[in-house]
Amino acid sequence: MQVGILGCGAIANIIVNHIMDDDSDIEINYFFDNDIERAENLANIAGGIAVLDFEKMVDKVDLVLEAASPESVETFALKVLEKGKDIIIMSIGALMDRKLRENLINIAQKNNAKIHAPSGAVVGLDGIKAISDSSITKATLITRKPPKSLGKDTDKEEILFEGKASEAVKKFPVNINVAAAVSLACKRDIHVKILVDPKVNRNIHEIIIKGNFGEFNTKVMNFPCSANPKTSMLAALSAIKLLKSFNETFSIGT
Numbered sequence: 001m002q003v004g005i006l007g008c009g010a011i012a013n014i015i016v017n018h019i020m021d022d023d024s025d026i027e028i029n030y031f032f033d034n035d036i037e038r039a040e041n042l043a044n045i046a047g048g049i050a051v052l053d054f055e056k057m058v059d060k061v062d063l064v065l066e067a068a069s070p071e072s073v074e075t076f077a078l079k080v081l082e083k084g085k086d087i088i089i090m091s092i093g094a095l096m097d098r099k100l101r102e103n104l105i106n107i108a109q110k111n112n113a114k115i116h117a118p119s120g121a122v123v124g125l126d127g128i129k130a131i132s133d134s135s136i137t138k139a140t141l142i143t144r145k146p147p148k149s150l151g152k153d154t155d156k157e158e159i160l161f162e163g164k165a166s167e168a169v170k171k172f173p174v175n176i177n178v179a180a181a182v183s184l185a186c187k188r189d190i191h192v193k194i195l196v197d198p199k200v201n202r203n204i205h206e207i208i209i210k211g212n213f214g215e216f217n218t219k220v221m222n223f224p225c226s227a228n229p230k231t232s233m234l235a236a237l238s239a240i241k242l243l244k245s246f247n248e249t250f251s252i253g254t
Helices: 010-020 036-046 054-060 070-082 092-096 098-110 125-130 165-171 177-186 233-245
Strands: 002-006 027-032 063-066 086-089 136-145 158-164 191-196 203-211 214-222
Touching: 002 010, 002 054, 010 027, 010 036, 010 233, 027 036, 027 054, 054 070, 063 070, 070 086, 070 092, 070 098, 086 092, 086 233, 092 098, 092 165, 092 177, 125 177, 125 203, 136 177, 158 165, 165 177, 165 191, 177 203, 214 233
Parallel strands: 002 027, 002 063, 063 086, 136 191
Antiparallel strands: 136 203, 158 191, 203 214
16 A cells, blocks of 8 residues: 655654565655655655655645644645545544535545554544434543643643534644534544643543443543654554554454
C-alpha cells in the first residue's frame, strides 16, 4: 500500500520511523507540507519524495494520512476523496463541523473511498460505539494537561474551558481531538472540561459514560510527545496500528 503524508510534523515523524522498522507492505514514499523544508527532511529520513503539488501526490498513492491541522482537513480532504483515495484524519476535531463531515462522507460514498479516524489519545472507543444507540444519560470528558502541553506559563491549576465538545475543538484545535473522537463515537456533543495543572507531567483524559446499558469510566495518562508536547505518543501509535490493521486477517474489536 502506497501512503502519502499530509503534514510532516511530530506525529508524522513518529509514524514514518515506526513503519520503516516494520516488515509490513506499507510504503510511505510521498510527503507534502506547507513548509517544504519539513517535507524534505522527513522524505530524506524515509528515502521518499517531498512534493510541491498535493494533487499529484494523491494520484500516486492509495491512501493519504493527514497529520497537519483542522484547516488542512477542510482544504485537502475533499481532493483526496474525489479521486477515490482513502484518508486517515488525525485532526479529527475538524469533523465536529457537521456540514464538513457530511460533505466528506457523501463524496467518499460516491467515489468508493474510505475515511478513517484513529482512536487517538484515548482508549474505550469500541465500547462507546457499542452503546452509542443506547439511552445515554451522561457523557463527559475531563482533560488535565501540564502547562507546556497547552502553551501556558502558570504555577496554578486552572479550568480553561467547560462546555460542549463542538466549542472545545474551536478554542483548542490542536489540543483536544479526544473530545471530537468521543463525541463522534457516541453520536452526541459531549460535555468537556479542560484543566491546566502544573502538578502533572502527562496528558490525562478521563471519560465517564452512563446510560441504560450501565456505566463505564476510563482514564488515560499519556506522556506528551517529546517533539510536540501538545500531542500524545498514543495518538501516533493509534495511527500506526490502524495502518497495520489494513493487512490483518484476524482483528479484534469493532
